[in-house]
Amino acid sequence: GAVVSQHPSWVICKSGTSVKIECRSLDFQATTMFWYRQFPKQSLMLMATSNEGSKATYEQGVEKDKFLINHASLTLSTLTVTSAHPEDSSFYICSAQRFGSYNEQFFGPGTRLTVL
Amino acid sequence: RKEVEQDPGPFNVPEGATVAFNCTYSNSASQSFFWYRQDCRKEPKLLMSVYSSGNEDGRFTAQLNRASQYISLLIRDSKLSDSATYLCVVNSLRGGGATNKLIFGTGTLLAVQP
Numbered sequence: 001g002a003v004v005s006q007h008p009s010w011v012i013c014k015s016g017t018s019v020k021i022e023c024r025s026l027d028f029q030a031t032t033m034f035w036y037r038q039f040p041k042q043s044l045m046l047m048a049t050s051n052e053g054s055k056a057t058y059e060q061g062v063e064k065d066k067f068l069i070n071h072a073s074l075t076l077s078t079l080t081v082t083s084a085h086p087e088d089s090s091f092y093i094c095s096a097q098r099f100g101s102y103n104e105q106f107f108g109p110g111t112r113l114t115v116l
Numbered sequence: 117r118k119e120v121e122q123d124p125g126p127f128n129v130p131e132g133a134t135v136a137f138n139c140t141y142s143n144s145a146s147q148s149f150f151w152y153r154q155d156c157r158k159e160p161k162l163l164m165s166v167y168s169s170g171n172e173d174g175r176f177t178a179q180l181n182r183a184s185q186y187i188s189l190l191i192r193d194s195k196l197s198d199s200a201t202y203l204c205v206v207n208s209l210r211g212g213g214a215t216n217k218l219i220f221g222t223g224t225l226l227a228v229q230p
Binding site: 034042043044045046049091093095097104105107108109110112 | 157158159160161162203216217218219220221222223
């Protein structure tokens with residue numbers, strides 16, 4: 001149990017376009033989902049925390065109008081990178097916290113975004 | 117100062133060697149501690165949680181020293197398949213403890229050589 005999927009696994013887009021990434025908890029309900037970004041040779045950096053039915057909480061330095069997060073159900077959160085630019089190219093990883101599980105996060109396989 | 121600090125390595129060791137990774141954290145209020153493993157271009161996977169009393173899982177031993185804010189991971193009898201980046205992860209509480217936030221170290225790269 002506790003499987004998290006992400007779609008797409010990779011995407012290449014032109015500068016200025018928007019890209020939507022989906023994160024799904026397949027076999028459990030996730031009260032909270034987290035979005036991370038990882039640049040080459042760097043660690044995962046938390047971008048935002050999203051709770052089902054409420055606005056996401058963004059980390060300092062992360063533009064909420066650029067990285068739109070929607071957590072419409074207990075099994076789905078989406079991250080939309082609006083007007084993507086080459087500097088947004090990165091590995092985006094989501095994780096989900098199972099309802100009733102305080103500490104444990106289950107990670108999706110990540111989405112590699114390349115903006116040309 | 118980074119919240120979680122690790123030696124980036126790389127650690128190049130022969131098969132069968134014992135290798136130790138260290139990590140320090142700055143937030144004394146942190147409650148939970150983990151070691152994750154991340155293979156190249158993959159998501160991190162939980163290797164083990166770290167408890168104050170120390171815990172062992174096969175060839176892996178993790179220890180926590182709260183007084184020194186120090187965490188360690190020991191790998192015995194290294195295998196080629198152990199080659200990966202090992203991430204030290206500490207939780208940080210927010211919102212009155214309602215939400216936990218994981219803080220990742222930059223990771224230590226281990227390369228086990230045949």
